[in-house]
Amino acid sequence: MTVNSWLRSAQSIAYPPHCLLCGAPGQPDRDLCAGCDHDLPRLGDICATCALPLPGATATRCARCLQTPPPQDAAVAALDYAAPVDWLITRLKFSRQVSHGPLLAALLADRLAAAGTDADMLVPVPLHPRRRRERGFNQAAEIAAGLRRHLGVPVRPDLAMRRRETGHQADLPARERAANVRGAFRVAAPVAGYRIAVVDDVITTGHTVAELARTLIAAGADRVEVWAPARAPAPGGRQ
Numbered sequence: 001m002t003v004n005s006w007l008r009s010a011q012s013i014a015y016p017p018h019c020l021l022c023g024a025p026g027q028p029d030r031d032l033c034a035g036c037d038h039d040l041p042r043l044g045d046i047c048a049t050c051a052l053p054l055p056g057a058t059a060t061r062c063a064r065c066l067q068t069p070p071p072q073d074a075a076v077a078a079l080d081y082a083a084p085v086d087w088l089i090t091r092l093k094f095s096r097q098v099s100h101g102p103l104l105a106a107l108l109a110d111r112l113a114a115a116g117t118d119a120d121m122l123v124p125v126p127l128h129p130r131r132r133r134e135r136g137f138n139q140a141a142e143i144a145a146g147l148r149r150h151l152g153v154p155v156r157p158d159l160a161m162r163r164r165e166t167g168h169q170a171d172l173p174a175r176e177r178a179a180n181v182r183g184a185f186r187v188a189a190p191v192a193g194y195r196i197a198v199v200d201d202v203i204t205t206g207h208t209v210a211e212l213a214r215t216l217i218a219a220g221a222d223r224v225e226v227w228a229p230a231r232a233p234a235p236g237g238r239q
């Protein structure tokens, strides 16, 4: 038994997994019972570059990505941003239910394993320092930390910074969202040659993660993927 697996089994004796959704005993590796796990709104086929659902898909990308490819090389999301996933995420984000981070990471790790994707480092989408101070933590960093335990890939929160606050993308008309985040990030350490996974809690409009991907590619990253536990359709339908 390795030290890590010993620690994990000791931890599961001290803190046996319990379902965060219904309180029943959890499965061995996560705070979720088998019944609630089965009922989660998992995404089926998704667009390879923006992770929007592609029901009954024959193509690998949505029409919008075929027409205007986003800067990232790929995108992976595991769950529809619907109940109870939206609850898990908003409670992590606004009520600091940090136990939700490892569960969301475990669910995303399942999908990543099925997709057979990989990265050299994980970069959580940074909050502006003022927002980070107000909230006390970054929910994307919590999910990235959970992913590190599954994938063994280092987390580099120092690699990208947010230059300015951009407000809530969802509050803006669709045509203003891309412009709102343009130039919002800067890269703070060398990225040349690395395969980077940008990690967020939920992909909503897609413009924020696309802008971060664009900035990392411009700084020399070899490949940039966007990973999030959940995918929401943008307000009003298309992103």
Ligand SMILES: [Zn+2]
Pocket (backbone or CB within 6 Å): 019, 020, 021, 022, 023, 024, 032, 033, 034, 035, 036, 037
């Ligand atoms: Zn349950």
Ligand SMILES: [Zn+2]
Pocket (backbone or CB within 6 Å): 047, 048, 049, 050, 051, 052, 061, 062, 063, 064, 065, 066
């Ligand atoms: Zn797409």
